[in-house]
Amino acid sequence: MEIKFLGGAGEVGRSGILVRDEKNILLDYGVKIDEGEEYPIDAGDIDACVISHAHLDHSGYAPHVYSKGMPEMFATDPTIKLSELLIEDSIKIHKKKHMHPHFHREQLKTMLNRYTPCDYGERYPLGRFDISMYDAGHICGSAVTLVEKQNNGRRLVYTGDFKIEQQLLEGGAEIVKSDILILESTYAAGEHPDREEQMKRLAEEVRETVDNGGVALVPVFAVGRSQEMLALMNRYGLIDRTYIDGMAKAATEIVEQYPDYVKNRELLDGGIRKAQWISNPRNRDYALEGGSVVLTTSGMLNGGPVLDYITRLNRNSKIFITGYQVDGTNGKRLLEGKPLNIDGREYRVRHPVSMYDFSAHAGKSDLHRYVKESSPETVICVHGSAENTALLAGDLRMEGFDARAPSVGEVIELGSL
Ligand SMILES: [Zn+2]
Ligand SMILES: [Zn+2]
Structure with missing residues (x-):
């Protein structure tokens, strides 16, 4: 198995992680919006795309995968409805600003037709893998994604954006056991106030x-x-x-x-x-x-x-x-x-x-807690500045984990899942 980081590695925005094994599975495909817009690297041929939550840095580029292929799409129901709203709006903004469109409404429609609505905790087969989603406690419908190999039970977990601590409308993230953990690192350097x-x-x-x-x-x-x-x-x-x-x-x-x-x-x-x-x-x-x-x-x-x-x-x-x-x-x-x-x-x-700090992301100690309780062999730190992902990976290596902080375009080889 190899994992290619198409975006959102050593940076926040345009998340895109391509897991290549017997199936090619794309985890998130978003845009980076600051003064302009940046997009992840092309995903090539994929069998499935999983959207962790509706924020555009995770969902905003997903319709693009339907300009060439017909992959399956997995997401919770609220995620798909909320991302439809945000993507529609981004199409409007593109038109208004006369920006070059990277996909059209047609691709968004295809995406909406191709998706399997996932309930938390259920298994959805994809070839010899099962895909499951668990509450990430970040926003409505946000999910931690588990990709599990059916024959040997090996588990790859992608946290997406998550928060363990409860928010007013969010009950907190579920911690999912893993062999390989792909972890967001937004706040690797600090804690949030009470x-x-x-x-x-x-x-x-x-x-x-x-x-x-x-x-x-x-x-x-x-x-x-x-x-x-x-x-x-x-x-x-x-x-x-x-x-x-x-x-x-x-x-x-x-x-x-x-x-x-x-x-x-x-x-x-x-x-x-x-x-x-x-x-x-x-x-x-x-x-x-x-x-x-x-x-x-x-x-x-x-x-x-x-x-x-x-x-x-x-x-x-x-x-x-x-x-x-x-x-x-x-x-x-x-x-x-x-x-x-x-x-x-x-x-x-x-x-x-x-x-005020109403962050919907885990602070430093909760990032460490997630890793400890998920107990993977390998941790890959993404969705954070290069400084923060390197810091977190360094700390985790000291605790005995095989931890990495890749940058965009990098490929990590890990043997078969
Ligand atoms: Zn988010
Ligand atoms: Zn994000």
Whole structure:
């Protein structure tokens, strides 16, 4: 067996891992979005593609595999519906920006027709392998993928993005036993602060802003953070003053259809019922009058209604960043005190900005915990900066694991699974 890293190795974004054995199995196929877009290396002929979760850095390039072949597709139901939403949106953005399309709606349709909806814990045969998915605790429908050889029970596990610790709407990742473990490494260098504390502090600060007549503007990623913030505003009694706008709405409507994949679903259901949904841009005026919380996309301020809101805030308003901001995005520029780029024009934000850590990824000690309890022979660290993947692999080697930190284009040979 050999594993080729098509993207997302020594970097975050454009994840793509090709497992070549009796079958060629592609694990994720995403895009990297910063100032432009980057794509993974061509996958060649594959028998199957497995999508770990809907975020575009894992799913955004998947339709491309249908420009040449007809591989099978495995994903959970929410993952396929949520990635359809995000990929459709990326096709629209490509058209709007006159960017060269790497696939068309037709390929996306084929992908939707070719997929096997996977339930957590079930086995789905692929030749002499079984594919199974387990809860990754990252976002709705996210999965840890197990590829198991039927005759000898050898197991390759790909974590995708995961979190062991519970989130408001996520029950935490399952730890799956493995012989070969492909592990995300985003936060290999640090721990996250206490989540309860972050939630409480955010709610307090939002309440203060709202009570002062300001707008508490919370830019959110459509999938994951939008739903979590809705539930949070509900939990802390702020939901009556909360508005939701942009693609956050469509994503929330999809998540609502999968109650079995949501922890604390009554918190989310109540949030959905009680929040005000902005159905047309003119209604934004109400939200902008103040004394309100606005949850809107995009989470990194690179497009969407958030850019309209941010230029129209009253003086008591405040901006709350709750998600990771990639270098080169408006969100990162905001945190650095630099002017934003809105439709080619510079815009300087004068309102205060608060930053919170609501990461949906495992911190350092949980990465180590996953490896120990999964107990593989070989660990391959991906989905992290070159510095972080090397650091994690180094630490794991000291603990006696055969640990590697490949870069994009590299092939690791491992004997038969
Ligand atoms: Zn993710
Ligand atoms: Zn990711």
